[in-house]
Amino acid sequence: MTTDTKAISDLAETITVCSVEELPDGGSRLVEADGRKIGVFRCGDELYAIEDRCSHDDGPLAEGEFDAAACTVECPRHGSLFDVRTGRPKTLPAFQPVDTFEARIEDGEVKLEI
Numbered sequence: 497m498t499t500d501t502k503a504i505s506d507l508a509e510t511i512t513v514c515s516v517e518e519l520p521d522g523g524s525r526l527v528e529a530d531g532r533k534i535g536v537f538r539c540g541d542e543l544y545a546i547e548d549r550c551s552h553d554d555g556p557l558a559e560g561e562f563d564a565a566a567c568t569v570e571c572p573r574h575g576s577l578f579d580v581r582t583g584r585p586k587t588l589p590a591f592q593p594v595d596t597f598e599a600r601i602e603d604g605e606v607k608l609e610i
């Protein structure tokens with residue numbers, strides 16, 4: 497297990513999303529990396545990232561309405577609420593989680609591990 501985890505982290509790529517000022521509390525950014533669209537969200541001082549593809553019917557999940565207080569985003573296609581901290585849906589019709597990614601602040605910039 498440890499070896500697998502290390503192998504995955506060795507393959508991970510870090511990309512710079514934007515400066516911290518460009519992603520204030522309650523803000524979100526959509527980035528395209530490695531052929532995938534990923535939404536980066538800021539809830540207070542924490543950053544979270546999920547894939548921009550709903551697990552229900554491939555809707556543009558990360559482009560939905562973001563509620564920073566609840567750390568949720570609403571799929572614009574059929575309305576499932578997803579927790580951006582875990583990628584798990586909180587309401588139907590989606591019932592499977594979406595992929596999450598590590599996002600962090602480093603040297604004044606928002607970094608994303610893909």
Ligand code: FES
Pocket residue numbers: 550551552553554555571572573574575576588589590
């Ligand atoms: S595609 Fe997201 S809830 Fe249906």
